[in-house]
Amino acid sequence: MSRSPERLDAFPTHRIAGFGVRAGRPLPFGASRVPGGVNFSVYSAGATRMTLVLFRRGEDEPLAELDFPPEFVVGAVYSMTVFGLDAETVEYGYRADGPFDPDRGHRFDRRQVLLDPYATLVHGRDSWGGQRRPLRSGVALDDFDWEDDRQLRLPSEDLVIYEAHVRGFTRHPSSNVDQPGTFAGLVDKIPYLKSLGVNAIELMPVFEYDELDNERVDPNTGKPLHNYWGYSTIGFFAPKAGLAATGRLGMQADEFKNMVKQLHRAGIEVILDVVFNHTAEGNERGPTLSFRGLDNSVYYMLTPDGYYYNFSGTGNTLNCNHPIVRGFVLDCLRHWASQFHVDGFRFDLAAILARAPDGAPIPNPPLLESLAADPVLRDCKLIAEAWDAGGLYQVGSFPNYHRFSEWNGKFRDTVRRFVKGDAGVAGELATRLLGSPDLYRGRAPTASVNFVTAHDGFTLRDLVSYNGKHNEANGEGNRDGDNDNNSWNCGVEGDTDDKHVLALRDRQVRNLLLLLLTSHGIPMLVAGDEFGRTQRGNNNAYCQDNELSWVDWSLAETNAGLLRFTRAAIAFRRAHPALRRPWHLRGHQGDGLFPEVSWHGERAWTPDWSPGQRLLAALLYCHGPEGHDCVYLAANAHWDGRELELPALPDGMRWHLFADTAQPDGHDVHQPGEEPPIAGDRVRVEPRSTVVLVARQTESRSERE
């Protein structure tokens, strides 16, 4: 007995190329499973003809090519439901026919099988560095067993972000995980992340990219270089297969989701570094992969004569404020927030997202407004890298709609310059310490994502070991990478066995960490900085898929003291609400012991803001449900030590020492809650060192006496 279909829409109306099909649903874009088949929907305003090309999984020659009949086109959207397809084993792409007329922005090329911009899987680079197969779109299943997982929604002021590269984090042989360099490998390191105390991990690009699209070689070894970092997206809705141990099985989405679920169970949020400023298609000499062949003039910013504007420094610039592209970006982020439960996004070169189709900055960019107000993204952290390669610098002025935080490049520069010993920086450091109210007045201190290092630039260890960059291995004659590093090698460039130099470097690293972790705003650390990771002076390791950039876990033992110091500094931040204010200081004393912030010098209550000054001493205070919280910080970047008078505490309270970076390993930091009291009413701050004190109730009468 034949069974009639239960639903009319599960019944084919046409046969094309041997497949039963019917007019599809224009929305959502992409390939989605529907009763009895798969619905394909793709947009192109300029195409004259569109063809769906189907492949059996793993085969290079098409299984079938299905032209969209005119009655399957609504507006500029081609959609078709194909019945009897196994979503798990089918791969697909599109051929778009249309004019090749670059002067008018059109670059259609029917010879190319294009990736679907909305593809939820991309096949062709199924394992890292493996066989190079044609890139094809695939269909991810979306019924992962999340159990009760949801976004964590941690308060922004409580975040400590840890920036990591999925592959680099566990690829080194010392990582000791079963599946090095993968999402599954990262899961094995969750206990470590918990013990470090960070509560958000910011992953460098995880959208599908082609690690093999770098043509340069290392001039020293002759080995091919990779596009290791992956700031060059080819599939915006697809987790990168080569970062998944199960990518060869097409299960990268499941592996990624499990990683998010396990991180959430450990109380750690997941923030994705997303790249919407450009794509992997490059300029007119680049490959036609997707957007260029579907609607070049819509997706890219073009000059009046049809060339590519290049505000990204990589050849092309995505036309983010075009209405179609706005929808694409929004759909993409909604996909990651709803399907993958991610907690936030960091937007690479986000100033480009504030540019109009002709490249001019716009004061009210519709894309950013849409993201800020989107209901699906409401609980997502949004973080802008508020500059671009076209010279638009918007730190403090990024159109934020009270939603976007910013990578605060001024924090980075100020802290580096102060610790290096530059004169005239103490005043600006005071402002940075308080969450940069000069930049973010009217917004919360959490508008400022504070960092001293990021993936881009020196590691923390290299910042105190090199005066200049050493990027020769990148094959560009050391011309790439930033020249403006505000770094200081402490007397010797690079490796040394000079004990004094090494001790000074150790101290400088701790000074930088303490300033980062005691400042208002959201601190961000880079993976491995907590135990002295080095890139041997390379400050642009985007192409170094090797031991130069991978996290070397043996350093966690070699530099156990630094790891202990970082853990303690993170725990100290968590223990002290005076360091994690959700609002800018209001400048009045209230009814507490002290003002919310007060500045000091050799004499208490008497700061010296003169230009040659290299000392900053602050008392941060708040009074909350858990009582008085007083943290005293004194940073001395001078080559002479100082004796500082401490602000007097009320009877029954006493200053205790949390950290003194001048002390040797093992004595430089104490566990929060176990800080020993200091004698007298003064504290010594040694040359180039930082002291952090906390006021506590004396525990007994004898101790008080």
Place this chain on the structure above:
Amino acid sequence: MSFNTKVHIDDGVVTIRLTGELDSRSAPTLNEVIVEATEKPVRRLVLLAEDLTYLSSAGLRCLVFAHQKLGRGVDIVLVGATPEVAETIRLTGFDRSLVMQDLAER
């Protein structure tokens, strides 16, 4: 290799022997077998997997489906999975929702 199942029910313990490839083509079959076998109360679901040669994403969904259908109080035991099948389950995190046993432990 075609997919086959053999079901044995004894005092609330449902044992299903799996043979062949569990992928999107065979997954509906296993789902039906699970639905049928669990119409009466089940204390424990045992999947004998030593002859299961391949587990795809859709196959994994069958295990998730069984887990959700039976509820959290009922153990699902997967016995004798090949290293490859066991690893797939582990990497995607489903090992936390079932009991994996070696053949020797039976």
